[in-house]
Amino acid sequence: MDNNLLSRIGTFFNLVGCGLLILFVGSVFARELSILYLLLTAAALFLGFVFHRAAPRPEPTRFSGIRNARQRSRQRREEKQNKKTQDK
Numbered sequence: 001m002d003n004n005l006l007s008r009i010g011t012f013f014n015l016v017g018c019g020l021l022i023l024f025v026g027s028v029f030a031r032e033l034s035i036l037y038l039l040l041t042a043a044a045l046f047l048g049f050v051f052h053r054a055a056p057r058p059e060p061t062r063f064s065g066i067r068n069a070r071q072r073s074r075q076r077r078e079e080k081q082n083k084k085t086q087d088k
Contacts, residue, residue: 010052017044 024037 006051006054010048010050010054013044013048013051015048017041017048020044 020037020041024034024041027034027037
């Protein structure tokens, strides 16, 4: 299965788990405790965690321009140092 799809399924189960948790808390406030909501919450959050962790983290794209600029400047400095050592 596609890793991106597994991550999305994990996110879906996490959202469902959060919704079920809200229903459980509502049942507590209504003084009609429903353990089924708690069990379904735990199962959904567990599945969400497992599926979300199965997918590898994507490459970070934020600040890629800055990262590339740093790498280019580092390469230029190394080239200058290599050129100086070769000239001697």
